[in-house]
Amino acid sequence: MIKLDNVKKSFGDNHVLRGMDLEIPKGSSMVIIGGSGTGKSVALKCVLGLITPDSGTITVDGQDARKGDRDAFLAKFGMLFQGGALFDSLTVWQNVAFRLLRGSLKRPTEEAREIAIEKLRRVGLKADVADRLPAELSGGMQKRVGLARAIAAEPEIIFFDEPTTGLDPIMSGVINDLIREIVVEMGATAMTITHDMSSVRAIADNVAMLHNGVIQWTGPVADMDASGDPHLDQFIHGRAEGPIEAVR
């Protein structure tokens, strides 16, 4: 279980997180929605310890995320970055197999390559992209390579920052199914950020909406339509009129 308790983070006088509370039960899929620039990516990075919160606590399975063995802690995680964040000096398969080529999960090169190609296939990429460089791929393909890298070592907890942005509708469907499959079959805990409401319905067990630095609404995906929360209603129906200002 991942628990955020009153997490605050500011960049200068830009108060991004203003006391965020959130619980993600083990083996469930949480989707975080919220306007652009509300701090969704910052929240994920706080859990991973890439950004240090100004105050508040974050625990993973009861253990404080910032204390203890960082390597063991990070070994539990897979992360798809919003921009892909592929290593441009390495080929596609070396990116996907990065974890499997060094450190505690190291395997023979041949085996790592086979696993990488299998993961690429699962995100809808053919084996012939394996030896290309990330810069030679389209944006959507890079995103999917990032996804393959996030799931390559079969982590317990996976964060997806906008997994379907920039993908065609069919590929979005494939990725939604894949994320669902990872949660159901592998029992992983997933935390996904998305702006795509069809993804939300396909992936989520629970939904949380971040607004003004706090969780505005959270609950099971089935309750989302009848929440009675004007912010959430405006967001899921994509209305320009409502309590959320269009210029933020």
Next chain:
Amino acid sequence: MNPVLLLGQLGRAVLTVMAAFGRVAIFALDALSHMLRPPFYPREFGVALLNIGWLSLPVVGLTAIFTGGALALQIYAGGARFNAEAVVPQIVAIGMVRELGPVLVGLMIAARVTSSIAAEIATMKVTEQIDALVTLSTHPMKYLVAPRVLAALLTVPALVAIGDIIGIAGGYTVAVQNLGFNSAAYLRNTVDFLEMRDIVSSLVKGAAFGTIAAIMGCYYGMNSGRGAQGVGRATKGSVEAAAVLILAANFVLTGVFFSL
């Protein structure tokens, strides 16, 4: 202007500079500690050796040969003013080995290697590749910084040695071809004149300058601001800082080797 205000500004500037030095020193010690502790990344180290050492050879060779040649011409012309043209081999040797070889190689490495390290790491930083490294349980100091610093520490002295030799060869060529020096006598004068201390100082300077060049590139890259502007600023800052520090270190090391 109010003298108190002026003093305050001066104080702030001094504090800023001292703080920057402190941060760089801490960064350097951190890099050193990661060089000594596993895991090691031999592939990264190999790539760094190739980039910093081998691929710098052409620019180092060309710099040295032209400098050596020009030095011979200058000393001949200058020496002629008091009938001391004959000192060309000795002065070229000492000038290249003690001073120009290490300094010019160091500055060339700052231009070529520091800038590319800073730009590469800064780009990795702004595209979240450094964050990705961390989440993949790989320490950026170990994976990115340690191999580059170690490679520079080991290869730049070798580059300096090669630069010294090529520079002397440049002086020799000009002296023998254009200034009428006897080939065998020129070489004998060069070899007889150089002392062990000259050569050791040259190599030590090379190691120091290489380390400075790599550390400044890594430091500015890892601390880059956001966006393309951040990368540009990191690259510019790293080369400026490396060049100035190399010249300052050269002054200090020259003092240590030759005036004590």
